[in-house]
Amino acid sequence: MDDFATRLLAWYDDHGRHNLPWQRDATPYHVWLSEIMLQQTQVATVIPYYERFIESFPDIHALAGADTDAVLHHWSGLGYYARARNLHRAAKTLVSDFAGEFPADIDALQALPGIGRSTAGAILSTALGGRAAILDGNVKRVLARFHAVEGWPGKTAVAATLWQLAEQHTPESRVSDYTQAIMDLGATLCTRSKPDCQRCPQAQGCTALRLERQGEFPGKKPKKSIPTRRTHFVIAYTPKGELLLERRPASGIWGGLWCFPEVQDAKSASRYCEETLFADVAAITELPSLRHSFSHYHLEISPLLLTLSRAPTLIRERDELRFWPAKESPQVGLAAPVKRLWQEAAAVLTNSKKGDK
């Protein structure tokens, strides 16, 4: 075991995080779920989602047998919904092909959807007693600073260097603790801004600290300007007090989630109701538009509340087009702005109903 791992483990025993929800009973299922939820997502954000998910799907059999809509419902607001779809697929595979047990093999783990090299390493080392390196955002930052690795980790060559260092430092014993420890170090001391080098167990050997260049590692991602796209949401309200949602295709943004139908402009919103729903529009209310930002573009959403004068009769009960009672948002996958709009629309409708009386 090298000095890096020795110092890290000593620090971890006293200062590491030992009470995260998925550490209390670190089964492969718990660790797997947490690792998927934690991809590109901060710990504090994940915790309530994790608790609710485990409560509804306590084990892999419950997850494998669940409806996709129920799984996506529990993921609503967390983002990167392909993670939930892949999680569900992997659960089905694990139950059908592996008797519900996780293979203690890095390649077999990586063959499951949603599990890449780092997540496979985390599951193997943390929950299955194996030895494998991980390389998440925390580890990249710690290693890039300690070894003064120049360049943005998104570059293949930089990532390869970091992976090699990660493998090199991973000890033969206490692998589980080491894996958790290096993530804890990155999350609590070796943070993105204002790292607490005074308390760091690796201060002695850290090259970035010696050069006083902590802020330069890891190298920054080259920034690109992102476009703004505009869309209108059709919020169709029936006399029965229902709102219409449309299931989005499995691929693309908000894949598999339910959303208000999208149209180009206000005129096509009425046409949509007449031609697709075979319904007459009694009133149109423009709700305040909202701006929703993704990593690669901004979306300007203009919501249009269309009150239908009679029930849309000719809609076949299509799987991808359904009405739901406006009272409470449905138990399916809803993107964050859709969930927000649902509540706003429901509030507007409640108030206007009161006003009528």
Next chain:
DNA sequence: AAGTCGGGGGA
């Protein structure tokens, strides 16, 4: 190698 895929916290 570059693009796609969310949403929120922190500065």
Next chain:
DNA sequence: TCCCCAGACTT
């Protein structure tokens, strides 16, 4: 506003 977070997958 900007950056990035316990990344994986597609093109």
